[in-house]
Amino acid sequence: MxxxxxxxxxxxxxxxxxxxxxxxxxxxxxxxxxxxxxxxxxxxxxxxxxxxxxxxxxxxxxxxxxxxxxxxxxxxxxxxxxxxxxxxxxxxxxxxxxxxxxxxxxxxxxxxxxxxxxxxxxxxxxxxxxxxxxxxxxLDPNLAQVGVLLEPTSVVAKAWAHIERIGQRAAWKPQTALVTGAGPIGLLAALLASQRGLTVHVLDRATGGPKPQLVGALGATYHTGNVTDLDFEPDVTLECTGAPVVVLGVMQKAAPTGIVCLTGVSSGGRMIDLDAGALNRELVLENNVVFGSINANRQHWDMASEALAAAxxxxxxxxxxxxxxxxxxxxxxxxxxxxxxxxxxxxxx
Incomplete structure (x- = not known):
């Protein structure tokens, strides 16, 4: 064997x-x-x-x-x-x-x-x-060519499940989602956001290749550049790069009562100047939540299977x-x- x-x-x-x-x-x-x-x-x-x-x-x-x-x-x-x-x-x-x-x-x-x-x-x-x-x-029999995507989809299914549980802390009707990073996790996170009827934005470094077209096919908007330059404040952010500058940027960009889910793992070893007091003030005064998410349990795998079948x-x-x-x-x-x-x-x- x-x-x-x-x-x-x-x-x-x-x-x-x-x-x-x-x-x-x-x-x-x-x-x-x-x-x-x-x-x-x-x-x-x-x-x-x-x-x-x-x-x-x-x-x-x-x-x-x-x-x-x-x-x-x-x-x-x-x-x-x-x-x-x-x-x-x-x-x-x-x-x-x-x-x-x-x-x-x-x-x-x-x-x-x-x-x-x-x-x-x-x-x-x-x-x-x-x-x-x-x-x-x-899995659905029709997923024979793409069912291998179930594991990464389970990761973002868990992320969305926890986002929605956290959102129940108040009257919560999110309209806009931002996904940073258009790798497999980011694109699948955008898929699940679009399945939830949100206005979806994806930020990535790539200016060519298949990523902009894949984002557009979801009915989402593709962006390049710095997250802090975006002209909107997302209700939900899924950070899928682990890049320290992007991680800090999405925390600063979140809308009031916004939720930021960190799924990317940073490599460490890079120092960034940060006004921690200003960031703390902003997160507290706007009732923001920042949390990390990784892996998935059986419930999330089943959710992911349903999401792929519907895609x-x-x-x-x-x-x-x-x-x-x-x-x-x-x-x-x-x-x-x-x-x-x-x-x-x-x-x-």
Whole structure:
């Protein structure tokens, strides 16, 4: 069986293994044939040795947390052979913490969770994988070419769920949403904003390529330049870049009672002059909320599945700018500034 493995902590250790063991049954009753895995910044950071944890008793980790596959068998009867599914990435910790105990493992408080392809659980970049039924999410059969986008969509589905919960603190009727960053997370965040009937704006550095057209196809407005130069104050902002200047800018630009959700992870190491007192004054006097969001639980994965089923399939397909066979894994995992989403196709040799 083919699998893409890394040695966490060892830079550039990504390898294609042709004789990887079959997934043991203790990984879960649902046996799945891999169709594709998506690649994101987390994968690049693991490959560069920045983090990642091997599976217990091993020095290696099968990479890949954005999955899509077809069920081969499920003795529990929850799924039928041929069902299109994706595997949930994070599992609750064994203690468990109060949040994991109630199925909110995305909000784990003690950090003992595990994650497929990232932290202690083998990933989905292998010909076959297993998961328990409650960690498999069924997708609409029409999503066979784009269902690999479910994991990043679950991240923004969670972000929107928390935005809407926070909004209930007052009479809240948001009209305008700003998304900073037009990568996969940003574009999917804009999709979910448009599905909610909001006036959507997307800010990104790119002046050419597919991003402006993808934003326009949603009925949204595409911007370049500085966030502080925008001529409106958004009711909701989803910050998807992690760029410190942009993070600070969206905090300053929020409308009164505005909500800012930070989904981008900053790399750190960059100093920026900031009048913290003025920013604090503005946030307090305007009743703004700024919060961070990452990962997702089962509820959010189901929301994401519904959102993808309701979306235009051609628009979703345009997010996948490169699709390469497993044999071209080195090329697939080499970053390119022109890509939106790169996918490794396990149906090809």
């Amino acid at each position: 083919r699998a893409l493995t890394v040695r966490p902590g060892t830079p550039d250790s990504l390898r294609l293994v042709d004789d990887h063991p079959e997934p043991p049954t203790d990984e879960g009753s649902v046996l799945v044939e891999a169709l594709s895995v998506g690649i994101c910044g987390t994968d690049h950071e693991i490959i560069s040795g920045q983090y990642g944890e091997p599976t217990p008793g091993s020095t290696t980790l099968v990479i890949g947390h954005e999955s899509l596959g077809r069920v081969i068998e499920d003795p529990t009867g929850t799924f039928e052979p041929g069902d299109l599914v994706a595997g949930i990435v994070r599992y609750p910790d064994p203690v468990p913490c109060p949040n994991c105990a109630v199925g909110e493992w995305d909000m784990c408080r003690n950090g003992l969770y595990t994650e497929h392809g990232i932290k202690g659980l083998p990933g989905f970049a292998r010909d076959r994988w297993r998961v328990p039924p409650k960690f498999a999410v069924r 235009d399939a051609q628009w979703l397909a345009a997010l996948i700018t490169r699709r390469l066979p497993v044999s071209a894994y080195a090329e697939a995992y080499t970053p390119s500034g022109e890509d939106i989403k790169v996918v490794v196709d396990f149906t090809q040799p």
